[in-house]
Each structure stands twice: as C-alpha cells, then as structure tokens.
Amino acid sequence: xxxxxxxxxxxxxxxxxxxxxxxxxxxxxxxxxxxxxxxxxxxxxxxxxxxxxxxxxxxxxxxxxxxxxxxxxxxxxxxxxxxxxxxxxxxxxxxxxxxxxxxxxxxxxxxxxxxxxxxxxxxxxxxxxxxxxxxxxxxxxxxxxxxxxxxxxxxxxxxxxxxxxxxxxxxxxxxxxxxxxxxxxxxxxxxxxxxxxxxxxxxxxxxxxxxxxxxxxxxxxxxxxxxxxxxxxxxxxxxxxxxxxxxxxxxxxxxxxxxxxxxxxxxxxxxxxxxxxxxxxxxxxxxxxxxxxxxxxxxxxxxxxxxxxxxxxxxxxxxxxxxxxxxxxxxxxxxxxxxxxxxxxxxxxxxxxxxxxxxxxxxxxxxxxxxxxxxxxxxxxxxxxxxxxxxxxxxxxxxxxxxxxxxxxxxxxxxxxxxxxxxxxxxxxxxxxxxxxxxxxxxxxxxxxxxxxxxxxxxxxxxxxxxxxxxxxxxxxxxxx
Numbered sequence: 500x501x502x503x504x505x506x507x508x509x510x511x512x513x514x515x516x517x518x519x520x521x522x523x524x525x526x527x528x529x530x531x532x533x534x535x536x537x538x539x540x541x542x543x544x545x546x547x548x549x550x551x552x553x554x555x556x557x558x559x560x561x562x563x564x565x566x567x568x569x570x571x572x573x574x575x576x577x578x579x580x581x582x583x584x585x586x587x588x589x590x591x592x593x594x595x596x597x598x599x600x601x602x603x604x605x606x607x608x609x610x611x612x613x614x615x616x617x618x619x620x621x622x623x624x625x626x627x628x629x630x631x632x633x634x635x636x637x638x639x640x641x642x643x644x645x646x647x648x649x650x651x652x653x654x655x656x657x658x659x660x661x662x663x664x665x666x667x668x669x670x671x672x673x674x675x676x677x678x679x680x681x682x683x684x685x686x687x688x689x690x691x692x693x694x695x696x697x698x699x700x701x702x703x704x705x706x707x708x709x710x711x712x713x714x715x716x717x718x719x720x721x722x723x724x725x726x727x728x729x730x731x732x733x734x735x736x737x738x739x740x741x742x743x744x745x746x747x748x749x750x751x752x753x754x755x756x757x758x759x760x761x762x763x764x765x766x767x768x769x770x771x772x773x774x775x776x777x778x779x780x781x782x783x784x785x786x787x788x789x790x791x792x793x794x795x796x797x798x799x800x801x802x803x804x805x806x807x808x809x810x811x812x813x814x815x816x817x818x819x820x821x822x823x824x825x826x827x828x829x830x831x832x833x834x835x836x837x838x839x840x841x842x843x844x845x846x847x848x849x850x851x852x853x854x855x856x857x858x859x860x861x862x863x864x865x866x867x868x869x870x871x872x873x874x875x876x877x878x879x880x881x882x883x884x885x886x887x888x889x890x891x892x893x894x895x896x897x898x899x900x901x902x903x904x905x906x907x908x909x910x911x912x913x914x915x916x917x918x919x920x921x922x923x924x925x926x927x928x929x930x931x932x933x934x935x936x937x938x939x940x941x942x943x944x945x946x947x948x949x950x951x952x953x954x955x956x957x958x959x960x961x962x963x964x965x966x967x968x969x970x971x972x973x974x975x976x977x978x979x980x
Contacts, residue, residue, distance in 0.1 A: 544953025544954070546953075548828070548872075550818070550878045551829045552832055553831050553881070555833055555837060556836035556838030556839035557617075557839060557882040557885060557886055557909070558885070562576055562591055562853075562902075563591050563594065566579075566589055567931050573890050574889060577849075578593060584600070585602060588921070588923060597861055600864055602921045603920045605912075606910055606922075606923045607924045607976060608910045608927055609908060609925025609935075610910070610941070612624070612906040612941060617884075621684070623941050624941050625648060626941070626945075627651075627941045627944060632645050640684075641682065642687065643687065648827075648945050649684070649695040651689075652949070658824070665825065668697050669697070669828065670831065672684065675835055676706050689960060698792070699733075700731055700733070701730055710809045710855040711728040711808060711809050714854065714855050718841075732793050810833075810855040811855060813832065814859040818863055818872075821876055827952075838852065841902070843893075844890070844901035846899070873914070878914045879911060879944075880911070881911040883906075884904055885910070887902045887904070918980055919979060939976055943973045950975040950980060951975075
C-alpha cells in the first residue's frame with residue numbers, strides 16, 4: 500500500500516491511465532484483448548508482420564517507380580530514369596539507394612481505382628475496397644465506413660505480445676490542415692474499439708509538410724524549416740511517486756484510474772476498467788515496450804542510416820515495433836496530403852520528398868535483413884492515387900508545374916514477407932495513364948496482405964450487430980508470394 504501522504508496528482512492519474520498514455524482513449528487500449536476473443540488464428544503465412552508505408556496525397560508514378568523516358572517531355576517530366584540491379588527495371592534518378600537494392604523488392608505497376616478524390620482514394624486503398632461504403636462522406640469518417648486493413652488485421656489475428664496491440668498507426672492520424680479527419684483509417688462498421696492504435700509522435704505538425712526538420716516544405720515557397728516542430732516518442736515514464744513495485748498495488752492504481760472513468764468508457768463496469776488498468780500498467784512497466792518507441796536514443800550509425808527526420812524516425816520506430824511483436828504498423832509518411840504536388844512537383848520531389856524516402860526505406864530493408872526479419876516482415880508502400888500523365892502549368896500565381904489527381908494507375912512498392920524480389924507485376928501504358936497489363940484492384944492488394952499473414956481465406960470479421968463479413972474481397976496478387 501502507498502503511504503497516505505502520497506497523493507496522486509492529476510498528471511499522475513493521466514500518466515497511469517490509458518487515456519493519457521500515448522494520448523489514447525479506451526478504444527485503443529481495449530485492443531489489448533485476450534487471444535481467445537479473436538476471430539481467427541493464423542493459417543501459416545510467411546509473414547509475421549506488415550509495415551504499410553502510406554504516402555498520403557499520392558506519389559506520381561512517372562516520377563518514382565514507373566518512369567516513361569520515351570514519352571514526350573510534357574508526360575515524362577524533368578527526371579531521368581536510372582537502371583536498377585534488376586535487368587530491365589528502371590526507376591527515377593532520385594531513388595539511387597533503392598535502385599541498388601532492387602533484388603530485395605518488387606513493383607506492382609498496375610494498381611487502379613476509379614477515384615480521383617483524396618478522401619475516396621484513402622477509403623479505397625486503406626480499406627482494400629474499390630466501391631465506397633453506403634452513405635460515404637469525404638468530409639469525415641462515419642460509423643458505416645469500411646474498416647481499414649489495419650483494423651481488420653488487428654481484429655483477425657491475436658496479439659503477438661501481451662503488452663502491445665496487434666495494429667498501430669504512426670506518427671499521427673491523417674488529418675488535413677483544415678481540420679478534416681480523413682476517412683478510411685478507422686474501424687468503421689466494426690466499431691471504434693477496432694480503430695488501430697494511433698501513436699501521436701508529431702503533435703505540433705498540423706500545418707507543415709514533409710520530413711521535418713531538414714525536409715519540411717511549403718508547396719509554393721519550397722524548402723523551409725520550422726524550429727517549433729518536433730518528433731517525440733510517447734511518454735511511457737512512471738507517474739510521480741510510484742515505483743515499479745508499487746505498480747502491483749491494485750487498490751492504489753484503481754484509485755488513480757477512477758478519476759478517468761468517464762473518459763475511458765463513459766462509466767465502464769469495474770471489470771472493464773480493470774482490463775484497461777492492466778493494459779496501461781503493462782505498458783508502463785515493460786522496458787521492452789519503452790525501447791520500441793524510443794527512436795532518438797538509437798546509436799548514431801542507425802540514426803544516420805535512416806535519416807534524422809520525421810520519415811526516418813517513423814520508419815525506425817516501425818522496425819522496432821514489429822521486432823517487439825506488433826503485427827501491422829501503418830507508417831504515414833507525410834501529413835496534410837504531403838504528396839499532393841499539384842504545383843512545384845519536380846523541385847519538391849527532388850529536394851524534399853524522394854531523398855528522405857529513398858534513404859529511410861533503404862535503411863528499413865537493410866535493417867530488417869540484417870536482423871533476420873525481412874523474410875517474415877511484409878513491407879509495402881503506396882498512396883491513395885497516382886498523378887496525371889500530363890504535367891500541368893501550375894495552379895497558383897507561381898505557375899510552377901505539377902501533376903494532378905489520378906486514380907487510374909499507380910505503382911505499389913513491395914518487399915519481404917515471403918514475396919519475391921526483382922519482380923514487376925503488371926504495367927501501365929506508354930504514357931503511364933492506365934494499366935495495360937494485369938490490372939490490380941485494392942481488393943487484391945489487401946488480400947495479398949492477409950494471405951501473407953496467414954489469415955485463412957474463409958475468415959470473417961463481425962460488425963457491431965455481430966454480423967459476419969468476409970475478410971477477403973479478392974485474390975492475392977499472383978507472382979509475388
């Protein structure tokens with residue numbers, strides 16, 4: 500028992516409770532549920548984990564992994580194509596580190612959707628469903644939305660560790676600078692308790708773009724630096740006045756959490772509150788969990804390899820989390836639809852977006868391979884759309900050319916997790932406008948993730964009314980696994 504003179508402050512209650520822990524609510528901590536409540540059990544897939552790198556805004560296929568060097572200049576753009584280690588496969592000149600590692604990754608050059616709007620594209624790609632849900636709104640998430648792939652994986656597979664949930668998204672939720680919360684990233688019709696665990700490591704990043712501090716930019720002005728931005732790991736320190744031995748004192752800890760009862764579940768039952776308490780305490784007390792979130796204290800060589808910026812830190816945290824036992828980590832590289840380069844496309848990609856991505860993803864692949872994790876960790880990267888084949892003349896007074904929204908085709912980068920390296924699935928036409936061979940839909944992309952993780956083809960998830968829904972909406976992409 501704690502002595503009577505030790506009075507828990509409000510800060511103490513917040514740190515010990517699940518609401519203050521990582522800035523999360525009860526729906527996130529409840530993801531630490533017992534394995535016997537899971538829908539399915541793994542079916543022998545090659546991958547144990549997935550790192551889903553999401554490029555919100557839409558990466559242009561011409562200016563990255565599907566260059567068209569023989570197209571007219573108004574289509575091929577400013578960048579040259581360079582050879583990779585894979586014969587016949589060329590990529591943008593500003594991805595040299597990835598080009599040197601092409602034997603470790605593959606491309607899907609024919610992913611297509613009918614959606615040219617950001618919100619529609621986010622919903623489609625993040626949920627693995629082409630058709631939009633009934634009553635869909637691009638302005639806000641709704642309870643009838645399709646669940647995200649992260650939510651489905653989190654619900655379908657048991658947690659691999661008692662102290663971490665199966666699905667995490669970082670370094671922030673996808674929220675536009677206008678305050679619009681982008682749909683597609685939540686539990687939707689599964690219920691908010693199945694939202695992925697959002698790690699808010701960039702709390703002051705609401706109005707910036709890119710990989711701060713060194714690669715932050717403004718769409719018109721270009722590269723800039725805001726000293727107020729910071730990337731911070733979640734606060735897992737122990738509350739004031741408590742030691743690890745005292746964490747076992749049931750009565751005291753329940754007293755600390757009672758102050759947050761209404762924030763947790765609006766008056767939850769004692770048993771439910773106790774579950775949240777145990778989940779929160781396990782996080783506080785586990786040094787391994789704390790290390791998984793700590794990126795700034797990595798060794799100097801590791802930090803330099805990943806890049807000391809928001810992209811590098813996010814990818815390093817993702818590697819540490821899958822190594823600690825998280826099944827799926829969604830890494831949002833860039834908030835405010837950072838990759839939406841309607842104007843100033845080529846300078847921004849060259850100076851601010853492609854370099855930290857090239858470095859960070861290359862370091863991630865090297866790190867996973869060195870640690871023996873690449874074979875059982877599926878890494879994939881895409882956005883909600885591609886970009887127009889035709890370069891525009893600029894949208895604002897600056898009149899600096901860019902590329903507009905284009906859902907008809909984009910390229911997906913994929914590596915590890917039992918996939919073959921050096922493979923190209925599908926192709927786009929000569930102008931990079933539409934699939935010309937082996938078109939793939941979001942359903943096939945999602946099915947590839949589920950299959951790699953060993954989720955059985957007959958598996959289902961249940962909605963709030965306990966109705967079952969098939970997890971698979973398509974077949975895994977042939978030729979990859």
